[in-house]
Amino acid sequence: MKRFKKVMLVVLSLLLILSASACGNSSNNSNASNSSKSSSSSGKITLTYWNIFTGEPAKTKVKEIIDQWNKENPNVQIVESVTENDAYKTKIKTAIAANEAPDIFQTWAGGFSQPFVEAGKVLQLDSYLNDGTKDQMLPGALDNVTYNGKIYGITYDQQASVLYVNKELFDKYNVKIPTTFSELIDAIKTFKSKGITPFALGEKDEWPGMWYYDMIALREGGVQLTRDALNGKTSFDNQAFVDAAKRLQEMVDAGAFDAGFMGLTRDEATAEFNQGKAAMYFGGNFDAAAFDSDPSSLVKGKIEAVRFPSIEGGKGDPTEYIGGGAGALMVSANSKHKDEAVKAAKYLAKHLSDMEYLIGAGLPMFKYDNVDQSQVSQLQIQIMNNVVANAKGNVPAWDLYLMGDDAQTHKDLVAQLFAKQITPQEFAKQMQQKINGK
Template identity: 60%
Template sequence: MNRFGKNLAIPLLVGSMLFGLAGCQSSSTSGSSSDSSSKKVTLTFWNIATTDPGKTAVNTVVSQWNKENPNVQIVTSVSENNAYKTKIKAAVAAGDAPDIIYSWAGGFTKPFVTAGKILPLDSYLNDGTKDKMLPGALTNVTYNDKVYGLTYNQQAGALYVNKDMFDKNDIKVPTTFDELLTAVKAFRSKGITPMAVGEKDEWPGMWYYDMIALRTAGSKLSLDALNKKTSFDNPAFASAAEKLQELVKAQAFDQGALSITRDDSVEQLTQGKIPMYFGGNFDAGTIDASPMKGKIIPVKFPSISGGSSETSDYLGGGADCLLVNAATKDKTDAVKAVKFLAQNLSSQFYLSGAGLPEWKYDNVDQSKIDPISKQIMADIVTGANASVPAWDLYLEGADAQNHQDLVAKIFGKQITPEDFTKQMQAQVGANK
């Protein structure tokens, strides 16, 4: 499984759960408003929805569009996650990209924009579209003050806590990092591994560091470093490495964490073997489909004394997005289709527990929302001042991998916090 929401092992709830897709679209996306009423238009759309719930969600929304817009038909092509990354990069470079492009906001999309391959959407968004989206929904698809895509799914990190294990062992659920260390040591003293991380896949451990850095450095300093406006060789980032090192030294994680996959680590949580796990909202469906349903709750990652005062900010933000090929022959129709797809996929992913919405969801039946997803929206996303994407989504190319590799060295006890920040600046920072 991965955090892009393409292969969560829960079925998409259809039938009574499906809200009226036509009812949630704006007049600008209806078939009657299309400029192509007298001609036949085919729009190609590449995506990664190979498994449910994403597969059913995409097929449902595309089918609804095609039904309502007989003269503007969307034809999809689906590829597996990693294969898609290679495929779309090559297609964009060669000028062979589809009309509608699935992408990841932030660093993955930026090279496409820089190369002039993506259509800027600002002039198409003055019809009330922005008012239908949640605050910050366009942040990670805005480059040089221009909007180049529409997000439909966001991520939010949560500390998943097995409340039942805490209660049975008379241990307090942590709200500060000191309390987190206390809980780790208390569980260890009882022979229970406190936390899990699938560091064989590297990005899960990176999530721990990136979240801790958000608490020590804050969102502005984190984003400034990621945007190469300031240095990673900073005491705040060294403090984050030190805090993660403290968890490792306190044996918070399995001693074999470097050889454990992400799927295996999540299984430890869903089988009730560990009391804490830092993961994403994309884990919600898996948890609710497990024997631990109702026992595991999502809470904010603990605050850190002496760190940032922004204790409500979260790791995540807009992740999955749709782009329009700048070379498409039917720009107006393609933009209308992207608006329809993004708005409806936003609600469908939220309903199924596959993601969190980027569009307002007042017309969605809240009783049908996955309970953990609903709690993450209420307790972690709502009211937050800012979010910072997982760094491998924000960084470009080799920078993302270099960051993951350096974090892995913390888990492997192969690097000091000071050397970590120095190497981050040398390998990832400005003027590397």
């Protein structure tokens, strides 16, 4: 009897072990099956996209673009993350350094993105853009995202330097809109004699004044010389850059700016122009939105957007401008879905180009035949027609082209030129020593 009980206990134990084992196997198989079904049934790819569109109406418009993509591409969904401009610059640099960049990310052409490319963190796009994408873009659209002859980004907007003139004041004092630098100096002196500030400038922020020097240098030396100097292939000691500094100080000496311009911010300067207190404002196409949308503006409808004057004896083509491709999208080299990410980036770039032109936030880098021109501001249209159209070339604002501390060095040196703290020769020498290291 005892032996029978022992046998029965052994049998029961075996049955319990087998049963537990079977249950375990059944559970594992079930889980594996569910995991497989989940993967195959959803089949969805999620692409992360970081951008800086925090303000309205751009923020809502970008969401609409993404929603439309997600509707048209149910198996490839874009999820965006939005960060304010300055904070974003730190965020994207940190993410790229840590190999945690999103699939698609907002960046800036030129020097800002160059370290990402040199570190091998960005996908090369040449082979992806021969599907007709290049044909959809404006001439030179990819120049500023081309490094060592290879394309690494898709630009969606561009900047363009613009001379805004208050037509009412020009007409009132019978002043000709200047097309040469000597005419510009004459206009400055005339307005100064009438008690009108010739140019509104906020040099406290430094970059607004930098646009003046960069533009004059482009007129003196031309696109190729400027790019060669910025790339360290030629010297900033070149006479063209010295002469550009002389021209800038000639404007200061002629009384071009408000007495307190070194302490004014850019916003204060645009407000001064908006109130009709200055005859001219030199800046970027992005300033047009402020002149168009400010409800307190006294100059709306009275502004004309024209090219910066040519310089007698200068080697630059009079159609060249500071600007070109600025905002761009890049794809992480570490993306697990490179093909899908590039396809989405091309879609986003095209729609962002149209959107920014339509709302006045930026100039397009894609052909804009499908944009309803009646909905675009007249200043934007003037800029495209009077500044960008038929231009022979462009160079980005130097703080975009130069990398890291070099950009700030340039802005600081230009500010010293405005304040007459250094001579044109000292400026050129320090630019060469501090930026090109020679």
